[in-house]
Amino acid sequence: MNCTDFLSQLTDYFDGQISPELLEEVRTHLAGCHHCEVVLNTTRQTIEVYRGQEIYEISDDLRERLHSAIMTKCLEKKRA
Amino acid sequence: MPTIQSPGTEEIHPDVALVERAREGDTAAFEQLVRQYERQIFRVAQHITQNREDAEDITQDTFLKAYEKLSQFQGNSKFSTWLVRIAVNESLMRLRKRKTSKTVSMDEDVQTEEGSIPRDFAEWRPNPEQIFDQNELNDILRRTIQGLPPGFRTVFTLRDIENLSTEETAEALGLSIPAVKSRLLRARLQLRERLSRYFRQRKEGQPA
Numbered sequence: 001m002n003c004t005d006f007l008s009q010l011t012d013y014f015d016g017q018i019s020p021e022l023l024e025e026v027r028t029h030l031a032g033c034h035h036c037e038v039v040l041n042t043t044r045q046t047i048e049v050y051r052g053q054e055i056y057e058i059s060d061d062l063r064e065r066l067h068s069a070i071m072t073k074c075l076e077k078k079r080a
Numbered sequence: 081m082p083t084i085q086s087p088g089t090e091e092i093h094p095d096v097a098l099v100e101r102a103r104e105g106d107t108a109a110f111e112q113l114v115r116q117y118e119r120q121i122f123r124v125a126q127h128i129t130q131n132r133e134d135a136e137d138i139t140q141d142t143f144l145k146a147y148e149k150l151s152q153f154q155g156n157s158k159f160s161t162w163l164v165r166i167a168v169n170e171s172l173m174r175l176r177k178r179k180t181s182k183t184v185s186m187d188e189d190v191q192t193e194e195g196s197i198p199r200d201f202a203e204w205r206p207n208p209e210q211i212f213d214q215n216e217l218n219d220i221l222r223r224t225i226q227g228l229p230p231g232f233r234t235v236f237t238l239r240d241i242e243n244l245s246t247e248e249t250a251e252a253l254g255l256s257i258p259a260v261k262s263r264l265l266r267a268r269l270q271l272r273e274r275l276s277r278y279f280r281q282r283k284e285g286q287p288a
């Protein structure tokens with residue numbers, strides 16, 4: 001397994017959807033390739049940092065405003 | 081990791097009953113569905129369009145469309161996936177309108193190899209959350225995801241931020257599973273590469 005093969009398995013590796021044989025090859029490659037080890041670790045950190053932060057959280061005010069607007073329009077539709 | 085179940089063994093999702101009641105004209109049931117998913121739909125729209133006003137409009141339009149088309153909803157997908165699909169379509173339509181002549185589609189930008197070959201091999205500092213304050217960090221994350229092509233941004237949002245499975249993401253975007261996987265890999269690698277500029281460990285004596 002070379003670095004390109006390793007990258008092509010990265011998504012399945014994260015998802016735990018990788019066959020035991022391939023997993024063995026991935027592990028062997030990782031043990032001998034520092035670059036891929038770094039890519040693996042920092043890609044995992046990338047996902048975690050995005051998951052851990054609400055970068056577009058909606059404020060309660062906005063949420064209420066949108067909610068009422070939606071329900072008002074739906075009720076209008078229902079009556080029409 | 082999503083588990084694979086045969087159709088008969090799947091638990092019935094609580095949304096099914098709410099959708100059923102909403103279809104029969106129970107507005108309170110529909111309102112509960114709105115409450116459950118309005119935050120998510122807003123986040124998805126904001127991530128794809130990168131524009132707050134658009135995200136507000138899209139959130140409203142998505143639920144209105146869902147309300148009008150409730151009878152067309154097929155129980156073979158999750159209600160939330162169906163909603164996300166409407167929101168994604170509305171969001172891509174907005175992007176197209178904003179860019180007037182340029183088309184925006186899920187297939188755009190897949191030709192470019194940019195960022196698919198890693199170049200930065202520095203380890204990161206263990207907790208970016210502890211180096212930057214909340215506002216700084218959010219700013220970095222927003223700027224970084226804004227730089228991704230819309231098609232990659234959308235896949236990353238659904239799969240990694242909203243936690244949809246690969247199958248659900250494929251369904252919501254009308255893409256094949258291999259197409260979702262390849263876009264997800266490229267999105268993750270491009271984000272990783274860009275975030276490395278901020279989060280990489282520095283050797284002693286180097287400026288922060």
Ligand SMILES: [Zn+2]
Nearest residue numbers: 002003033036
């Ligand atoms: Zn390697």
